[in-house]
Amino acid sequence: MNILITGVGGPTPRSFAHSLKFIGTQYRNAQLIATDTNRLAIGLYQSALFSHSYVIPRADDATYWKVIEEIVEKHKIQAAVVLPELEVVEWSKRAQKGELPCKAFLPDPSINGILVDKAAMTEVLMESGLVPPSVSFHRDSDKLQLIFDELGSDFWVRSSSGTSGLGSLRIDGLESLQNWIEINPGVQYFLASMFLPGRNLACKLLYWEGKLLRAACGERVNYIMAKVAPSGITGNTSFGRLFNEPELIDVAKKTMDLVFEYAKAPQHGFFTVDLKEDSAGRPFVTEINVRHVAFTQCFAAAGANFAEDSLRLLMGDPSFSMDFKMYAFEPGTIFLRDVDERPIIMNEKHLL
Numbered sequence: 001m002n003i004l005i006t007g008v009g010g011p012t013p014r015s016f017a018h019s020l021k022f023i024g025t026q027y028r029n030a031q032l033i034a035t036d037t038n039r040l041a042i043g044l045y046q047s048a049l050f051s052h053s054y055v056i057p058r059a060d061d062a063t064y065w066k067v068i069e070e071i072v073e074k075h076k077i078q079a080a081v082v083l084p085e086l087e088v089v090e091w092s093k094r095a096q097k098g099e100l101p102c103k104a105f106l107p108d109p110s111i112n113g114i115l116v117d118k119a120a121m122t123e124v125l126m127e128s129g130l131v132p133p134s135v136s137f138h139r140d141s142d143k144l145q146l147i148f149d150e151l152g153s154d155f156w157v158r159s160s161s162g163t164s165g166l167g168s169l170r171i172d173g174l175e176s177l178q179n180w181i182e183i184n185p186g187v188q189y190f191l192a193s194m195f196l197p198g199r200n201l202a203c204k205l206l207y208w209e210g211k212l213l214r215a216a217c218g219e220r221v222n223y224i225m226a227k228v229a230p231s232g233i234t235g236n237t238s239f240g241r242l243f244n245e246p247e248l249i250d251v252a253k254k255t256m257d258l259v260f261e262y263a264k265a266p267q268h269g270f271f272t273v274d275l276k277e278d279s280a281g282r283p284f285v286t287e288i289n290v291r292h293v294a295f296t297q298c299f300a301a302a303g304a305n306f307a308e309d310s311l312r313l314l315m316g317d318p319s320f321s322m323d324f325k326m327y328a329f330e331p332g333t334i335f336l337r338d339v340d341e342r343p344i345i346m347n348e349k350h351l352l
Contacts, residue, residue, distance in 0.1 A: 007084035008043025019300035019307035107269030119160035198277025203252035216327035298335035
């Protein structure tokens, strides 16, 4: 089988590829074809992982689809794994028109429009009580004091779009907010939210043609290269926990039900719902990714191989069970990750 994987300069596509080639069993012999817009992307040169690599235009470039179609035709691609948000958006639009060059597991484009923009997602969910009190604002706003009137003097701010904690910082006063806006000139719109001191959680949800089929939960505890980010958050977890909390899945599912209903979209796609707990342990939704995220291979190594699940569904594997399953982990399961290293799965009681 020949599989196209896009955006291999990022850790998420490479994590997905590792889940297929080195952890799963169904696609170890598949030929993985890599693409990225940056010729310096490390994944383009990982020959043990990818059989062929291509530098391609950005997804919003006029020549993008011509190049993709040529690659698909040349390598007889049967399925595409599309993970960078910009490409997910463009592939979803084309899928809606029935014009994809090969199979791909994608959400409805109306979902993307809501979830890629964190401020839009928050607005949709605000009345549900599932998201923390929040205020969205433009960097040139002359009414920043109103944010403090709404949220108090201690809140979290981040870019309303983008990944890896872009533009994120805990704010403790007007001056610090003004300074943070000034040193983030690339961010036009920000989202300020009530500061939540509890656990930083992720819930994985795999939907297929109107039904939730697989789910699992994890916690982000520490981040790779955390010291380089003022917020301490870089988007890549270095230490995390995998655990079993059906109640958390219920919260994530309720959230997605509301989003699907609002968008009038089919329940289809893979989503990572991020949540943060308040001081009382109540989880609030902070972000929903329309794709896998970087530590997907940690879940796979612990027995929850969502990458393989996605391909099996896409290719119509008759042996795949269509009954709902929450992946369960041994109590105390943790993972350790670092740059250029394979993750380690172990029990927390065995930490030195």
